[in-house]
Amino acid sequence: MIKNKKAARAAASVGYSVFRFALLIAIGYIVIYPVIYMISSSVKTPAAFSDPSIIYIPKKITFEYYSIAVKALDYVSSLLSTLKYELVSAVIEILICSFIAYGLARFDFKGKRFLNFVLILTILVPAQMIIIPMMTNYSQLDILGIFGLLNKLTGIDIRPNILGTAWTFYLPSVFGVGLRSGVLIYIYVQFFKGLPKELEEAAWIDGAGLFRTFFSIAVPSSSVVYTTVTLFALIWHWNDYYLAVMYLSDNFPLAVKIYDIDTLLNAYNIWQGSSASIAAKSACCFIFITPMLILYLVLQRKFVQSIDRVGITG
Template identity: 35%
Template sequence: MGRLRTARYQTTSYWASIGWSVARAILVSGICFLIIHPLLIKISSSLMTETDLYDVTVKWIPRKLSYQRVADNYLILYREMKYGVSLFNSIVLALLVSCLQLISCSVIGYGFARFKYFGSNIVFALVIFTLLVPPQMIMVPLFLNFRFFDLFGLIKTPINLLGTYWPFVLTSITGMGSKNGLFIYVMRQVFKGQPKSLEEAALVDGAGQIRTFFTIMLPGAKSALLIVFLFSFVWQYNDYHLTSLYLRNTAPLLPFRLQGLTQIFDVYKYSREYVTIVNNTAMLMFIAPLLVMYAFLQRFFVESIERTGIVG
């Protein structure tokens, strides 16, 4: 036994694998540091005082941590951003959009995965096409369509849907929200990878197509659904362009409130250092809900990639 062990140390491949492990550890931790670096800056500078920012010797950890000050900063921002209400609104909108997109994209993806009809391949090509066109191209026409919405010429006097959630609802249930082509593509791949026999058994046993879809197909695609939901939610929560197009940027949503802070805390009224502290604290407050959500869902997210067969 002992001799076998010493023999192991003498092979070059053993040392090569050790070398690679070390190199890999350095690389991976370096990249990880780069990724969380902006986050660390925000956390550390939200805890600092203005004098810490002047101080060259202070890099990450403030010289004197005053809980009172930090709490004050957070409270001021909580008030200025109307954090509670705007966070609630942002989450409600993101939930609405992501749930609708989840339903529509999985239904449409299933349609493309299992049913062939005349021209279905062309229609699927159109799904990809919608992704490749810069959204700015249809931005102005979409704006006008929702500003003077006439339900495709059915209503005599056009109504103004801007400022309501209707544009989000309408584009989401038809799978036309931002990057929905991607979700449809993912769901199609996932459904294609599922065995047909289960579905056929359900059909033979007398379940209709719709029931089969909801009771057999959807539960089998749980992890892919979770990924689609997460992406859709995050993109809506972070979105500024589309949301300001439909709602105007005075809507009580978190991204707009965050942007509004630049007018309240500008460098003419406050010191640059104070503005920096406030900005970093505000950004942290904006990201925090997503970080909390990610912390809860990452287990499913990271594990489930292995089983979704997204790329099938």
């Protein structure tokens, strides 16, 4: 009887292991399949798409569509624009959000609950709802009403129009209201709340101020959460096209070019729906995501550790 129970438990354990392994394989295939299809399609000739014997690896590999993709996207210029507008603002956002979150996590002050409420609002309210007032403000930038007051007193309008410049991306990041800053601040807050206070208190006793304590104690102890936030912020900014379309009139980043890829490929006599269009768009998408794939591979180990740590401290 006991042997039968042990055998049943062993069989159940083996069955569960097989099921779990099969489930992970299925999920992995679902996640990886689009990338495999994209890479395979990007090196196919138009004739290969109508050949039922070819599934993933074509008989003849061509890199012609990568050359077309680089030209259609104006890749180098668009990449530089992405670095200028999106990635610089992402780096600013990563640093500023961490400082804001440290204050919310470590100090009690009047109005803290209201600020937390505003933080939640920034997460819930989409950019589309505030884009019109933002564009109006950027078209006549007025810092604390000073420029408007001078305009009334002197009759000279000195309010600058910063639409079409990098400042439309930098200013929100500087003030902690950039692209999904609320989410980044929330992640930081959950992590900083879990850090032990003893080292910071010792630093304060030794005469260290707020900034020195933050940069000497909190930042070195928070490398894992910085990894998480860095990956999220860079990917979100890299993929953002809406704000770029609204704020810029030229020198668009890569995300905007990808959004308008069908129109760009028409200049090379590649029409939407054709086999050549599938191959060219696959090549465009692959060279678009490659930098982020490299970034993820570099940060993969720390990213997994950081997700684990943030989850525990939250």
